[in-house]
Amino acid sequence: MSRTHLSPLLAPVLAGMLFAAAAAPAPAQEFPPGIPFEMAGDVLDFSDTDTLGLTMAEGTETFTIFAPEEGGQQFAHGVVLMPFKGQLYAQWQSSARDEDGPDTVVVHAVSDNGSDWSAPAPLTTEWDGGYKSSGGWWTDGETLVAYLNVWPADLSPRGGHVEYVATTDGVNWSEPAPVTMADGSVLNGIFEQDPRALAGDAPDGARIVSFAHFQPGLIATPIYTDDPMGVSGWTKGAMTNLPTGNPDISRELEPSAYMRGDGALVAVFRDQGNSFYKLASVSEDAGETWSDPVLTNMPDARTKQSAGNLPDGTAYLVGNPHPNKARMPLAVVLSDDGYRFDRAFLLRAASDMQPMRFEGQYKRPSYSYPKSVVWNGHLYAAYATNKEDAELTRVPLESLTAQ
Template identity: 25%
Template sequence: MKSIRCCLSLPLFLFILGVSSPAQDSKPLPPMLHLPGSEGDESKIEYDTLPLLSGAHSVVCAPDSQWKFQLHNYLLHHDGKFWCMWSHGPVVEDVPTQHVRYATSEDGLKWSESKMLSGPPAEGRAYIARGFWVRDGELLALAASYKGKGAFGVDKDLKLVAFAYNKADDSWKEKGVLYENAINNFTPQRLSTGEWMMTRRDARFNVSMLIGGTKALNDWQAFPVVDRKEAMATSKFSPDEPVWWEQQDGTLVSAIRDNGGSLRLFRSVSRDHGHTWSAPEKTNYPNATSKLFTLQTSRGFRVLVSNANPKIGRREMHLAVSQDGLTFTRMALLGIPQDKPSTLQYPHVIEHEGSLYIAYSRTKANTELLKVSLDDVERLLKGELPARQPVAISAPARPADSATVLAIPNLVAFWDFQEIAGQARASKGGDHAYALQEMQGPVAQVEDGVFGPYAARIKRGQWLMVPRKDMGALDIHGKDAQVTVVAWVKRGDKASWQAIGGVWDETRKKRQYCLFLNAPRGTKADEMKRYPLANRIHGHVSAVGGPTPGDEFCITYSSGATEIPFNSWQCLAMSYDGKASRVFVNGKLDSLEQYNPFPYPDGLFDGGADGADFTVGAVHRGGSWGNFFDGRMGGLAIFNRALSEDELAKLAALTPKQNTKPKPVVKSGDQSAAVDRAKRE
């Protein structure tokens, strides 16, 4: 039976006695990053001149037309060969039917066909690959098992399980549960005490360390590192995917990704073998809100592999080196071949016979590996790798008129879509940065922008997404909630029900707010019935998450009077002030009696930790992704306040001039005229 010993007793006991814990007595750490010429200032890093660290490239598992998702890759060299495992799933991350697959290789470059490791999960469940672990000579593979979409939230039945390898028949069989309500980041490592330790997140993203694993597979004790709710309240730190390592003096160091928008790593230390930890502090080490990995090499220096340039998201991967394990003094760009821009993420590194083997995922669709010589890494540490020549910036700076958007109070996020295809779209303004990740392939950058020379060309079937766990202030909900969504779009398709942007999941009844284009019908507020009303925009709001009570669908939304033209930049907006939903076309309230404004005093639904993602260009409905937008996106802004018409007019004034004007259908608010015209068309 798994140990359930309380892990809070030591710090609490010391607090009662008025005695500091060993972690609290720790001396200040030196800067985590200090590159030559930067003076410890991360803003001075010249990424385009960083040395290039090249190597041999290999594809472990190519894209699969049926199982399109690959991530969470882990490596091991065991029993004379290389092993690689990863999460394999349909379309997007961490949905039911996702399982674990693996492949093997004699040399780390030529890989076998992939095989199922975990077996199919039970109905409604999924697995996330969590790494290989050799315990008492037995080869184990760890996986997180959970219910529904995503491992985090309410009623996830999250557990960390182990599968054991049977060499005789080349098969894997589930061995047991290591710990309930737990997902590790990497497999256990030995402490100098002889015990095993690994990081743990529970279903609420709270971070702790699990220590044990020697007496029995399920004998672990949890020691807290950071409480996510408390950290968010005090420092807006949203911890995720921690790593740890042990220094020569026995000090333990943990580096933690932050989903709160700081774009920096946080760091915590323990001086009592992981039993107590200092409060995590923000470091000067940049991170593009992505997973990292660190490894102590046989040559005495430590390497850290991550996406270290937040300005370009996960388009590049970097390796840094440290002689003392605390301050990384050199950094290089990993020479991963790219025919076209793509995202590179979630590295795992092992050392074998003078080389580092670095596994990673490309576009979350295929698993790859880069083999790098340790001699070259040592040359990097000594400053012997030459700097690269600077390259010209591919896109000119954003015009100053974006300052108008950034200056309006209560801005949560603003995207100008100047990034190239394959790169996450990073928000500006607000308290945090939010990265819109591409779904279903790279979203093209085209020369036709609003806040710069470029726009995003979203093709039907593509969309962009900020996962629920990274949404932060985009999760606008509550009885008194207010929201404004402003989008600069160029419509390219006549399909009905095109989602522009918001938090809206119809499949799981997790609707909150969303701006839509071209619903075939609008809801007449005084009758709560829908009538034909095509080619308009609509401000959808929901306080219940599911269908409107008494109806098969959610029908609480405003609808405008103006038909939105094709191939012409338009500034489209919705607002909700806690009393009514409204839509605006080019800065003006698009009034239509009983349709816009649409009275709705009920507030916005709270989807909780497992609520809807923030999506642009699609929503989840009917069990799959749909309601696709097709066209160009030049800008998108989210405010947690209902903007005034004057403020929206200022934003609309930023729209490029065009020849095609929106066609007002109904000026008088005569609903019957709108219905008649819709029927004729």
């Protein structure tokens, strides 16, 4: 059975949230073979380094989830959002000064309205054997799962595995436990933060598709499970990585996926090969097999992005869409059919960025690593500004879909 929409099991839970396209499947469409998608050439103005020639959609707002203070935590990165039981949860990695420092912990905050946020509360404690970073969220509506990426200091080449903690009330959390593969072994990879739910013929009616960067090293690999909790039963999908000069890390990194108008899943990758354009791969069988990744004409600052579908099926990609290392401005590009991305809106201009207040390893002016979700009639994009402020920008859905 083709999985082309949200599972009926999950639809009441995930209504208004961003996973696979919630709209009815579009009529069959023909797309050029071997080309997952394309960016229209007249959408972005690269001579305008402040806004890329883009304007903000009506109703766009930005809010701060966490701001650094003297004497407190001054590094934040990997901000991920998830709605759960009428509230919005944010998760990120936090440390006093440096990225991936030995004092790194994973924290979370909660909001009733998306604009006002609680103080950060820990999901992990400091670990003598290495550190843990944010792996994102999953929920079946009754339980909220926080994925935790575990990076042992003595592991060579650099890599890790996945744990999780869970809650039913947002207050009391379980003890950490391993996320497991279908054979019961630990998922020995770094979990990517954008799992997607698809409808289908699994016993419970659902399948979750994601990616992880597996050991040895960090090799991007598709994974899927029919466990509605997303903590067990993971199976590797088949995808051939592109050749690279470094056997410890794949050229494809940090993917995010959306559904195209023909029902195919499209994974969009950061290209570690320094092309400054996105790589992409396609699955037509619910994540079990994927085409060989190919280079697209979608520009990218060689950074993590967030892809997905709006409730009407519109495909989008949030990121820094220009071919250089500057992670600014922040924008969302959109496509009606998931093939041709032909319009875009500004989320944050380069000139809108607050100054970086504190020094730290790998910190620089940036809107880094956005992740997104649909909630209460808005598209929310969360990110780290200068790798020290956890922030979000939200846009009314009607402002994105109005033609």
